[in-house]
Amino acid sequence: MFENEEIELSVDDAEDFDLSLDDAEEMEFEDLLSEDSLSEDFEEDASASMDESDNALPDDDQQEESTKKEGFFKRLISGLTKTRDNIVSGMDSIFSGFSKIDEEFYEELEETLIMGDIGVNATMRILDDLRDKVKAQHIKEPMACKQLLIDSIKEQMDVGETAYEFEDRTSVVFVIGVNGVGKTTTIGKLAGKLRAQNKKVVLAAADTFRAAAGEQLKEWANRADADLIGGQEGSDPAAVVFDAVSAAKARKADVLLCDTAGRLHNKKNLMDELKKINRVIDREYPEAYRETLVVLDATTGQNALSQAREFNDVTDITGVVLTKMDGTAKGGIAIAIQAELGIPVKYIGVGETIDDLQKFDADDFVNALFYTNEEE
Numbered sequence: 001m002f003e004n005e006e007i008e009l010s011v012d013d014a015e016d017f018d019l020s021l022d023d024a025e026e027m028e029f030e031d032l033l034s035e036d037s038l039s040e041d042f043e044e045d046a047s048a049s050m051d052e053s054d055n056a057l058p059d060d061d062q063q064e065e066s067t068k069k070e071g072f073f074k075r076l077i078s079g080l081t082k083t084r085d086n087i088v089s090g091m092d093s094i095f096s097g098f099s100k101i102d103e104e105f106y107e108e109l110e111e112t113l114i115m116g117d118i119g120v121n122a123t124m125r126i127l128d129d130l131r132d133k134v135k136a137q138h139i140k141e142p143m144a145c146k147q148l149l150i151d152s153i154k155e156q157m158d159v160g161e162t163a164y165e166f167e168d169r170t171s172v173v174f175v176i177g178v179n180g181v182g183k184t185t186t187i188g189k190l191a192g193k194l195r196a197q198n199k200k201v202v203l204a205a206a207d208t209f210r211a212a213a214g215e216q217l218k219e220w221a222n223r224a225d226a227d228l229i230g231g232q233e234g235s236d237p238a239a240v241v242f243d244a245v246s247a248a249k250a251r252k253a254d255v256l257l258c259d260t261a262g263r264l265h266n267k268k269n270l271m272d273e274l275k276k277i278n279r280v281i282d283r284e285y286p287e288a289y290r291e292t293l294v295v296l297d298a299t300t301g302q303n304a305l306s307q308a309r310e311f312n313d314v315t316d317i318t319g320v321v322l323t324k325m326d327g328t329a330k331g332g333i334a335i336a337i338q339a340e341l342g343i344p345v346k347y348i349g350v351g352e353t354i355d356d357l358q359k360f361d362a363d364d365f366v367n368a369l370f371y372t373n374e375e376e
């Protein structure tokens, strides 16, 4: 089980985790810049491969790109098998089982959508929209509703163009999420993705609560060939970020990925810590573009949705990463997040290896969910 209760913000649970701003507010960050405090990985021996930034994909490699996209789509289809069984099979039997469109038909659809983790509010909006369409187009056959329903789901998921600006600019990406959701793995995968584009990547192990987390990140840094700036267990995350910013600037890094807080026991501490880290960046790295990604475990269904809400209350989330989409029946949560919170799901995790992170496309997602036979 995941320790999702940690985000349930009960002040009583705050334990001994004291992150009050006052303690470290006046910290001389210059002191922290001493050679020793920087990770040993931060040496001037930039690996040759990191400097080959002009080796972009040849322009005429579009064929390869489209084959890749096809491959992604196939993997998405297979990754969504359980979610499809959960949502679409139920729907298909409603569409074929009813001879007319009546209240009972809508009720059955409602139940299937809610059971599919699409969320109560999103379900209501999708069905209201479906009713309008059915009326306006004088639809009589339940079977004819399928495409309308697909369109309604897509419309509800529309959060505008999803931007991945941070991939192309000097940027700092905060990655937050409660423990066990796949935060570290996601950072490793993202680092791998960026390195494959010949970007210089620095990782900041600013989640200093658990020593093993830093170790795990180090493994991912090695795998992705990225630099890692770490801190002692229990050290101030803002100090680690300070070091990491210095390193990123010195190395002219493209992207600084920060494994930040998430396991804090109450909302105020979390908010304070993120504010403090943000202040460090404001002061030390104002030119950097900011991205804040919250990592959610799709297998936790509605719990993931409430975590997204909680995190959104404490900081400006710019995107969601939904992990463990492979092998869960609760992939409908992607619909709920976009439709109910209006926050774009930017990536989905579809496995445990470095290549198992995909950009999320709502249309592809719904198509993969509903159109399996046509696409395979």
Ligand SMILES: Nc1nc2c(ncn2[C@@H]2O[C@H](COP(=O)(O)OP(=O)(O)OP(=O)(O)O)[C@@H](O)[C@H]2O)c(=O)[nH]1
Pocket: 177, 178, 179, 180, 181, 182, 183, 184, 185, 186, 213, 216, 322, 323, 324, 325, 326, 348, 349, 350, 351, 352, 356
């Ligand atoms: N199947 C699958 N497993 C994943 C995915 N992402 C992460 N995992 C697994 O989930 C487990 C937890 O991942 P971590 O990256 O350690 O999670 P974390 O949030 O960093 O956890 P803490 O370090 O405890 O905070 C690991 O066993 C990962 O391999 C995914 O997309 N699919």
